[in-house]
Amino acid sequence: MTVLDPKPLLEFRNINTHYGAVHILKDVDLAIYPGELVCLLGGNASGKSTTLKTLLGMVTPTTGEVVLDGEVVNDKPTSYRVERGITMVPENRRLFKRLSVKENLELGAYLRNDKDGIAEDLERIYGMFPRVKERLSQRAGTLSGGEQQMVAMGRALMSRPRVLLMDEPSMGLAPALVETNFELIQQIHKEGVAIFMVEQNANMALSIADRGWVLQTGKVVLDDTADALLQNQDLRAAYLGQA
Amino acid sequence: MTATAANTSDAMASAPGVRSATDVDWRRSANIGGILGITAVFIGLVGMAVGLDKRMLIDPVLSLGYLFVLAIPLIGGWIAAREITLEGMTAPIKGARDIVAGAVAGLVGGAVVAMFLVMLNAWDLQELLPNWSDALLDMYTFGQGVGVGIVLVLVVGLVLGAIGGAVHVIPAKPRRLLSIAVQWVISFAVLEAVIDDLLGGFGLQAVADVIYARRGGLLIIPGLIIGAIAAFVAHRFEGKGAELKTQYMELEPERKNQVSKQGLIIMVVLGIVLPIFLGKIVNELLSNVGLFILLALGLNVVIGRAGILDIGYVAFFAVGSYMMAFLTSPLAPWRESDGILSAVFGWLPVLNWFVALPIVVLTAAIVGVLIGTPVIRMRGDYLAIVTLGFGEIIRLLFLSDWLAPTFGGAQGIRSIPGVNLGFAEINGTDPRAVFYLVAIFVAIAIYVSSQLETSRLGRAWMAIREDESVAEAMGINTVTTKLFAFVVGAILASFSGAIFAAKVGSVFPNSFELLVSIIILVVVIVGGMGNIPGVMMGAVVLIGVLGGPSQPGLLQEFSEFKLLIYGALLVFMMLKKPEGLIPNAARNRELHQEEALQDAWLKGDKPGTTKDEVDDAGPAPSAADIDGSLGLGGATS
Numbered sequence: 001m002t003v004l005d006p007k008p009l010l011e012f013r014n015i016n017t018h019y020g021a022v023h024i025l026k027d028v029d030l031a032i033y034p035g036e037l038v039c040l041l042g043g044n045a046s047g048k049s050t051t052l053k054t055l056l057g058m059v060t061p062t063t064g065e066v067v068l069d070g071e072v073v074n075d076k077p078t079s080y081r082v083e084r085g086i087t088m089v090p091e092n093r094r095l096f097k098r099l100s101v102k103e104n105l106e107l108g109a110y111l112r113n114d115k116d117g118i119a120e121d122l123e124r125i126y127g128m129f130p131r132v133k134e135r136l137s138q139r140a141g142t143l144s145g146g147e148q149q150m151v152a153m154g155r156a157l158m159s160r161p162r163v164l165l166m167d168e169p170s171m172g173l174a175p176a177l178v179e180t181n182f183e184l185i186q187q188i189h190k191e192g193v194a195i196f197m198v199e200q201n202a203n204m205a206l207s208i209a210d211r212g213w214v215l216q217t218g219k220v221v222l223d224d225t226a227d228a229l230l231q232n233q234d235l236r237a238a239y240l241g242q243a
Numbered sequence: 244m245t246a247t248a249a250n251t252s253d254a255m256a257s258a259p260g261v262r263s264a265t266d267v268d269w270r271r272s273a274n275i276g277g278i279l280g281i282t283a284v285f286i287g288l289v290g291m292a293v294g295l296d297k298r299m300l301i302d303p304v305l306s307l308g309y310l311f312v313l314a315i316p317l318i319g320g321w322i323a324a325r326e327i328t329l330e331g332m333t334a335p336i337k338g339a340r341d342i343v344a345g346a347v348a349g350l351v352g353g354a355v356v357a358m359f360l361v362m363l364n365a366w367d368l369q370e371l372l373p374n375w376s377d378a379l380l381d382m383y384t385f386g387q388g389v390g391v392g393i394v395l396v397l398v399v400g401l402v403l404g405a406i407g408g409a410v411h412v413i414p415a416k417p418r419r420l421l422s423i424a425v426q427w428v429i430s431f432a433v434l435e436a437v438i439d440d441l442l443g444g445f446g447l448q449a450v451a452d453v454i455y456a457r458r459g460g461l462l463i464i465p466g467l468i469i470g471a472i473a474a475f476v477a478h479r480f481e482g483k484g485a486e487l488k489t490q491y492m493e494l495e496p497e498r499k500n501q502v503s504k505q506g507l508i509i510m511v512v513l514g515i516v517l518p519i520f521l522g523k524i525v526n527e528l529l530s531n532v533g534l535f536i537l538l539a540l541g542l543n544v545v546i547g548r549a550g551i552l553d554i555g556y557v558a559f560f561a562v563g564s565y566m567m568a569f570l571t572s573p574l575a576p577w578r579e580s581d582g583i584l585s586a587v588f589g590w591l592p593v594l595n596w597f598v599a600l601p602i603v604v605l606t607a608a609i610v611g612v613l614i615g616t617p618v619i620r621m622r623g624d625y626l627a628i629v630t631l632g633f634g635e636i637i638r639l640l641f642l643s644d645w646l647a648p649t650f651g652g653a654q655g656i657r658s659i660p661g662v663n664l665g666f667a668e669i670n671g672t673d674p675r676a677v678f679y680l681v682a683i684f685v686a687i688a689i690y691v692s693s694q695l696e697t698s699r700l701g702r703a704w705m706a707i708r709e710d711e712s713v714a715e716a717m718g719i720n721t722v723t724t725k726l727f728a729f730v731v732g733a734i735l736a737s738f739s740g741a742i743f744a745a746k747v748g749s750v751f752p753n754s755f756e757l758l759v760s761i762i763i764l765v766v767v768i769v770g771g772m773g774n775i776p777g778v779m780m781g782a783v784v785l786i787g788v789l790g791g792p793s794q795p796g797l798l799q800e801f802s803e804f805k806l807l808i809y810g811a812l813l814v815f816m817m818l819k820k821p822e823g824l825i826p827n828a829a830r831n832r833e834l835h836q837e838e839a840l841q842d843a844w845l846k847g848d849k850p851g852t853t854k855d856e857v858d859d860a861g862p863a864p865s866a867a868d869i870d871g872s873l874g875l876g877g878a879t880s
């Protein structure tokens with residue numbers, strides 16, 4: 001387990017989020033520390049994606065505080081948060097399908113102006129995913145599922161994030177690819193990037209995570225270390241498919 | 244379909260697809276024939292056939308009206324005999340079957356028209372259908388009366404349908420030469436006004452007099468000669484174009500740049516020199532085309548680049564025109580009224596066009612922000628409808644009694660001076676000068692658009708167009724980025740408006756109707772959305788040839804049917820070439836994705852192919868990929 005920095009990188013303080021009149025997140029408290037790998041579990045429509053969007057500023061909470069590096073960023077736009085090191089790999093990867101792989105990667109670095117740094121990071125990503133390098137001018141929508149996942153991660157890494165939000169990264173991937181995908185996530189994590197991962201595949205997610213939360217209809221119902229969660233009988237019954 | 248798959252052809256090479264003349268899909272041919280007949284009747288009943296019969300193309304045998312009518316069985320026969328061969332199949336060998344298929348379609352079409360002629364002869368429905376006339380009967384029976392006429396219609400349908408089908412049978416090379424010859428002859432006939440004008444300008448009026456009949460129309464012998472020359476030239480220089488292209492492609496990047504630059508210089512020189520030899524009509528046409536290129540380039544930024552479907556774009560054209568009129572006309576209503584405007588700004592002198600231009604542009608930009616701010620927060624159909632609303636609101640404001648003391652209401656603003664250069668004044672009486680002025684602004688617009696395309700802003704537009712939510716997640720400020728597109732579009736439209744005001748000398752609200760927005764949109768779509776040369780080509784073809792909303796084009800005869808043709812062209816393009824005349828690479832990829840998938844499927848379907856190849860050609864999109872329901876849909880509060 002990673003030794004935790006005493007100061008959280010990203011925090012929810014008593015967050016409530018609504019879509020119109022529908023109350024989604026209810027009094028949620030979260031904290032993500034630099035360099036750790038944490039996961040958020042929960043059934044369908046429990047508010048996992050909403051949590052990520054609220055962290056990134058694409059959805060504004062009704063009450064509570066989103067705190068980034070000790071600063072309350074509730075009224076700061078997404079671009080502000082991306083600049084300060086949060087990035088998301090959206091659900092289903094959502095590449096810019098008609099643009100080339102290269103253009104996708106470059107758009108990941110949209111807010112950066114350091115040409116040299118960008119070139120350096122491109123090389124780093126090619127090193128990480130040699131397959132991506134072979135397909136730079138190919139239209140992203142024509143890549144296979146696994147390749148799309150690589151480009152999506154590469155695109156996210158192009159902003160040099162300190163924390164990477166991943167929304168169900170293994171969804172829609174062929175079973176054989178799911179494991180490779182988790183290995184990639186661990187690899188990124190090893191480079192010092194904190195990872196906050198939403199997953200349905202609770203077993204696998206917990207096996208690589210430090211800590212986890214469980215969300216149920218917008219409420220945090222469990223919050224523990226990954227090992228403890230793996231042992232938790234209730235959770236096993238609900239999500240891990242074992243009695 | 245009796246085609247054989249390509250990869251099995253080794254084994255089956257001994258079975259080429261020769262078929263008997265009766266191996267025709269009768270039902271399909273008959274269906275096509277029915278559609279042909281109805282099309283011919285339709286063209287007659289909307290008045291196109293008779294209306295366009297007055298314009299001679301080839302004197303004295305072929306009028307524009309007959310060209311339309313007779314082209315129907317020709318094209319229909321061609322379609323009836325056409326077979327779709329998907330990649331991976333060998334096309335069946337062409338032969339008698341194709342001629343029969345075409346002939347059947349032509350004959351059925353002829354029968355439909357024949358029935359129509361019987362009705363036309365028997366009843367009088369002119370009150371219901373204004374074009375239900377003896378003139379139509381006369382035309383469709385080739386002036387021979389109903390009895391003989393019906394036989395003629397059937398024969399002509401049969402023969403032309405068969406010829407249409409036979410086009411498939413002719414070997415590729417003669418077919419190409421023939422098609423080039425026909426294209427040239429028809430172009431010479433259709434473009435008579437320009438060619439006559441051009442020849443006159445070069446002092447070759449005598450040549451024009453030889454080629455064209457006095458009452459209009461290409462003469463037969465010169466027509467044949469032109470066709471022969473075209474075919475000969477095409478034959479002599481066959482493949483030269485492609486050769487030059489590959490040569491160009493193989494050049495070093497630096498050399499390539501140099502060649503492009505030389506090409507550009509030649510174009511510029513031509514653009515400067517050619518109008519000197521052109522007469523009033525063609526220069527007028529060119530300046531109208533230029534005004535619409537400006538508008539289309541502006542709308543292209545908004546819709547083609549940023550993906551904002553603005554169907555009220557004419558608003559900015561109106562603001563540009565009215566602002567210019569407001570500032571430069573000595574008789575602007577606000578100067579004469581005793582409202583606060585004249586009290587406060589009465590000291591303001593009548594401005595020179597160039598002095599007024601920055602104010603006009605600034606105003607348009609501000610209006611762009613004002614309209615854009617509420618609009619860009621919406622998506623899809625809502626956005627389109629709201630832009631439509633704003634377009635109309637702007638026009639109605641200019642029309643309103645409320646603002647009549649400022650903008651003149653229905654009377655508009657008159658006495659707008661031309662563009663004063665000090666030594667001369669550019670106004671509508673000198674279309675050549677107007678053309679030069681427009682050309683300068685078009686050049687600016689091209690430069691700005693192409694710079695923007697590759698800029699950071701351009702990339703942000705591209706990302707937003709592809710996927711707005713993800714673009715936002717990348718840190719792109721979608722609101723200001725889209726607003727910028729709106730403002731750039733507004734500024735380019737205001738250029739056009741400013742020149743338009745000085746050109747026509749007076750502006751009225753009804754010059755800025757919804758139709759103008761729609762026509763600009765059609766220009767952008769038909770030309771090739773998101774692509775500068777495409778959009779320009781669209782303006783040349785539509786505005787230049789067919790004419791603008793109130794500007795006559797090259798084919799003035801068409802003005803009555805302009806909107807019909809615009810509509811037909813739009814439908815045709817959407818079905819057959821949705822990427823436009825000159826497509827934008829990325830958009831092309833999107834629109835033909837399904838075909839690529841189909842190809843991939845076929846590839847995978849044929850025996851001996853591994854699954855991998857299918858993957859390489861592109862995976863079928865999963866349902867989740869398509870609807871993005873799991874996505875980032877931005878809701879707030």
Ligand SMILES: Nc1ncnc2c1ncn2[C@@H]1O[C@H](COP(=O)(O)OP(=O)(O)O)[C@@H](O)[C@H]1O
Nearest residue numbers: 019024043044045046047048049050876877878
């Ligand atoms: N843009 C939206 N507008 C309204 N309701 C939404 C929106 N996005 C999500 N919801 C609703 O909010 C609830 C939580 O959604 P989400 O956070 O996507 O769940 P999860 O990711 O856990 O499956 C669901 O009931 C969903 O229907």
Ligand SMILES: [Mg+2]
Nearest residue numbers: 048049091873
């Ligand atoms: Mg979700």
